[in-house]
Amino acid sequence: MEDVELVEFEYDRDMDDILRVWTETGWFDGEDRPERFIKQFFEANDGRSVVARLNGHTESVVHRSLGSMHYDDTQVSLGGVTAVTTSRIARRLRMASRLTARTVAHLGDEGVAVAALGMFEQGFYDRVGFAAGSYENRVQVYPGDLDIPVPYRTPERLDLDDDLEEIHAAIVDRMPWHGGIAVGGERLSQAGAQIDDQPTLFGYRTDGTLSHFLMLEMKGENGPDRVLGMAYQTKYQCLELLRLIQEWGDQVDSIRFVEPVWLKAQEFMRQPGREYRRTKGTAHEMHIDADAWWQARIVDLDACVRAMRPAGREFSIAVEVDDPIQDHLVDSGYAGSWQPLSGLWRLTFGPNAGAERLAPDTANDTPADLVTTVNALTQWWLGVTSADTLAVVGAFEAKPDVIDQLDDLTAHLPTPQLGWDI
Numbered sequence: 001m002e003d004v005e006l007v008e009f010e011y012d013r014d015m016d017d018i019l020r021v022w023t024e025t026g027w028f029d030g031e032d033r034p035e036r037f038i039k040q041f042f043e044a045n046d047g048r049s050v051v052a053r054l055n056g057h058t059e060s061v062v063h064r065s066l067g068s069m070h071y072d073d074t075q076v077s078l079g080g081v082t083a084v085t086t087s088r089i090a091r092r093l094r095m096a097s098r099l100t101a102r103t104v105a106h107l108g109d110e111g112v113a114v115a116a117l118g119m120f121e122q123g124f125y126d127r128v129g130f131a132a133g134s135y136e137n138r139v140q141v142y143p144g145d146l147d148i149p150v151p152y153r154t155p156e157r158l159d160l161d162d163d164l165e166e167i168h169a170a171i172v173d174r175m176p177w178h179g180g181i182a183v184g185g186e187r188l189s190q191a192g193a194q195i196d197d198q199p200t201l202f203g204y205r206t207d208g209t210l211s212h213f214l215m216l217e218m219k220g221e222n223g224p225d226r227v228l229g230m231a232y233q234t235k236y237q238c239l240e241l242l243r244l245i246q247e248w249g250d251q252v253d254s255i256r257f258v259e260p261v262w263l264k265a266q267e268f269m270r271q272p273g274r275e276y277r278r279t280k281g282t283a284h285e286m287h288i289d290a291d292a293w294w295q296a297r298i299v300d301l302d303a304c305v306r307a308m309r310p311a312g313r314e315f316s317i318a319v320e321v322d323d324p325i326q327d328h329l330v331d332s333g334y335a336g337s338w339q340p341l342s343g344l345w346r347l348t349f350g351p352n353a354g355a356e357r358l359a360p361d362t363a364n365d366t367p368a369d370l371v372t373t374v375n376a377l378t379q380w381w382l383g384v385t386s387a388d389t390l391a392v393v394g395a396f397e398a399k400p401d402v403i404d405q406l407d408d409l410t411a412h413l414p415t416p417q418l419g420w421d422i
């Protein structure tokens with residue numbers, strides 16, 4: 001194996017190499033404007049990144065950020081694995097795998113309950129315990145076909161420099177929704193929004209305070225335009241943003257947005273069938289498609305179980321967990337105290353909910369009620385996949401009464417939606 005060194009990020013030593021890595025992954029085209037925001041992206045997370053070095057140069061980097069996730073009706077601490085890249089000369093040296101595993105471990109030391117990331121492909125991050133999130137609908141529609149049942153109001157223009165604090169506050173104060181995340185501080189929001197795009201922001205105030213806005217990438221005169229993000233505190237405010245989009249039908253031929261998981265955009269279209277036939281095969285084709293683009297994994301099992309709504313009656317189960325991160329933490333340079341979740345746990349649900357790792361001597365005498373992986377456990381905990389379905393596909397091994405009990409605990413959860421890019 002090549003002589004690779006995995007160490008903490010140092011801005012002065014690593015930043016120029018990272019720009020080269022990002023160039024080779026196609027994330028940076030050498031222009032001054034994105035360079036400013038990439039540098040800010042790495043400065044803004046207080047150095048929370050790890051790098052792999054080969055022959056005196058940084059060839060791989062993983063960036064992480066802290067934040068929170070709305071889980072059911074409470075908040076849990078969230079860690080974002082916010083950029084994973086390896087240069088073209090350093091592929092297949094396990095750099096990204098080891099740095100990602102180490103990042104999860106650092107997030108564990110930093111008090112994170114659950115980690116999340118946007119995936120480039122299915123499978124890669126499964127190897128360190130992540131599992132796919134829920135489907136999300138993306139809508140492309142002619143704005144003039146929308147029929148949003150709230151009155152139009154003139155918005156105001158917002159500026160990512162001048163109005164940054166208010167914009168970030170509006171992102172953090174978004175309508176609570178199961179799975180909704182906020183990551184990083186103002187400078188990370190500012191940088192993250194502008195590395196890839198040159199967004200335009202329009203929004204509204206409520207009692208003088210910025211309450212809802214949308215961030216938009218406009219393409220030429222007629223689109224397709226793309227909504228990069230929407231922040232709102234109430235469902236009505238979301239409709240007001242969609243009503244604003246509707247008003248652009250005199251100019252824009254199509255606009256794309258992610259459907260808020262609590263509404264069906266098609267119900268707010270006048271003639272979706274005719275629009276589909278009219279635009280079929282064009283760049284402005286009316287359509288709604290879906291995919292699962294994000295993944296998550298439990299980092300602190302006790303914190304995640306404690307966040308669950310109390311069960312009707314208290315009960316415990318013994319759970320044998322396999323955590324595949326273990327193999328990738330080897331030779332990662334990680335020297336902290338976080339432990340992979342592999343092993344036997346007692347999970348208690350109810351007023352005294354929590355997860356306790358069983359010591360090896362106890363574990364030897366305790367039969368497991370559930371045998372699973374951290375990946376599958378995360379999907380169940382988030383309400384992405386039911387215990388029953390996980391059992392059918394072999395990801396949960398347990399007796400039917402245990403599966404029923406587990407499903408009773410999560411059946412009420414709405415479909416999770418991060419609601420912001422990560």
Ligand SMILES: CC(C)(COP(=O)(O)OP(=O)(O)OC[C@H]1O[C@@H](n2cnc3c(N)ncnc32)[C@H](O)[C@@H]1OP(=O)(O)O)[C@@H](O)C(=O)NCCC(=O)NCCS
Pocket residue numbers: 025060083084085086087090091092093094095096097098118119120121122123124
């Ligand atoms: C993705 C990327 C970071 C991987 O970097 P890398 O340092 O070469 O990755 P590693 O060497 O740690 O891992 C390679 C392993 O992952 C496996 N792998 C790759 N894609 C996989 C997938 N979709 N499913 C399962 N395994 C996968 C490979 O088979 C290889 O396994 P092996 O070690 O058993 O041979 C790199 O290709 C890259 O920078 N791509 C462009 C930017 C990008 O998409 N980043 C991810 C953003 S979410």
